[in-house]
Amino acid sequence: MWKRIADIINEGGKFIITTHLFSEGDAIGSELALKRFLCGLNKDAIIVNNEALPSVYHCFDPDKDVKFLxxxxxxxxxxxxDAIFIVDVADWSQLGDFADMIKASRITKICIDHHPTxxxxxxxxVIDKDASSAGELIFDLITxxxxxxxxxxxxxxxxxxATDTGWFxxxxxxxxxxxxxSDLIKAGVKSEIIYEKLYQNKHLSYLKLLNLTLGALRSECEGHLVWTKMTKEMVKSSGVEFVDTDVIIDLIRAVNEVEVVIIFRELGEKKTKMSFRSKYTVDVSKLASDFGGGGHVRAAGASLNEPIDTVIxxxxxxAKELMEETTACVSTGSSLT
Ligand SMILES: [Mn+2]
Structure with missing residues (x-):
């Protein structure tokens, strides 16, 4: 599985690495680890993303290696x-404007990913849907x-x-x-400090946004489907700089009868991003695919060039149709054994 890529790395000298829009822990972690590994082999490697690195990740990139296209x-x-590494990306559409540039060039394109779609x-x-994260695959490549x-x-x-498994x-x-x-901790990783940097450094404005988002909460299918929206106005009025929807999703998912959570986020007048999560039965990657996105069975996403209220x-x-098909409106719960 890794031989061709290892040959390209050994024979080449100059590499570029990129990842998906709305880059998060797995995307950024995979890029930084791959870059540092390649540089350790005395190769030239740069990271170029579609967007600037969200500020919450700055501490992981003290040398400012993640460049904005x-x-x-x-x-x-x-x-x-010599080659471009596209990590944690399931489809060209996740690469935004960079996709056309990459497609138009003759550069060797390598994808390392774990999304079943x-x-x-x-x-x-190299697509391994059984890998927890793209980072786990980068670990495999390095070893x-x-x-x-x-x-x-x-x-x-x-x-x-840690981020792609929702902290295990x-x-x-x-x-x-x-x-x-376990191997990474043996190498000196401080798990508690990574956690603290990611989740315990929020500003009070974050609670304001949480309040607004929870205030917009709606439920369908007797509470098995819960959704909310986050408009530009809500983000602006709360004063939040970096929107982390995971914490909101986790809060909603904590409710017993919830099977599917959907967060709609307004990015522009005609641009809406959706995050889908499910607990036991519903395959939200199907839902995401229907709207041009993709992801995993329990966590997926999509973006549409339409106003938020149309999209909702x-x-x-x-979602209701899919839940009826999978009879998820009857909560099955799960068992420890
Ligand atoms: Mn991932």
Whole structure:
């Protein structure tokens, strides 16, 4: 699985790494770990994303290695590179404006991903839907190439695995994921500090946004489907800089009868992003795919170029239909054994 990629790394000298829009822990952790590994092999490697690094992740990137495609001074000619690594990305649409530029170039395109909806859209695809995270796959690549798991590589890899498993709560918390994290902690990773940097540094404005979002909560299917929206006005009036929807999703999912959670986020007059989560029965990746997105059975997302209120109507109808099909309106609960 890794041989072709290892050959390309060994034979090449200059690489570029990118990830999806709305980059989060797994995306950024995978990029940083891969870059640091490649630089350790005396290769040139740069990270270029569609958007600036969200401020909550700045502490993981003290050297400012994550570049923003459209910022001044970032002038990329893809033909100068031996290959591009596209990590944690399931589909071209997740790459925003960068997708057309990548598709138009002759650069060797390598995708390393774990989303089951990934159809293998690049030249070389390593897609392992059983991997907890893209970071776990980067760990595999490094160990395949007999690379050393230094602390500077281990920290972003831990960020990847811990965030994508919801801090070891979700069903992708596999023996392998825990084994890899055990190795990462042995390499010196400080789990509690990563947690603190990510989740315990919020501003009071965050509670204001939480209040507004919870105030807009709606439920359908006798409470099995719960959704809310986050408009630009809500974000602006609360004063939040970086919107972290995961905490809100977790709060809603804590309610016993909730099976599906949907958060609609207004990004522009005609741009809406959706996050889907489910607990036991509903495959939300199907729902996301119906609206041009993708993801996992229990966590998926999509973006549409339509106003938020139009999107809400369409998506909620589709969600209710899917829930009826999967008879999820009757909560099954789950068993420890
Ligand atoms: Mn991921």
């Amino acid at each position: 459209k910022s001044k001074g970032v002038n990329i000619n893809l033909d100068d590179f 990934n159809s293998g859209f690049t030249d070389i695809n 395949y190439m007999h690379g050393e798991i230094t602390l500077e590589v281990a920290t972003p890899l831990y960020l990847s695995i 709560k979700f069903s992708n918390t596999s023996p392998k994921a825990l084994k890899v994290c 109507g369409d998506v909620i109808s589709a």
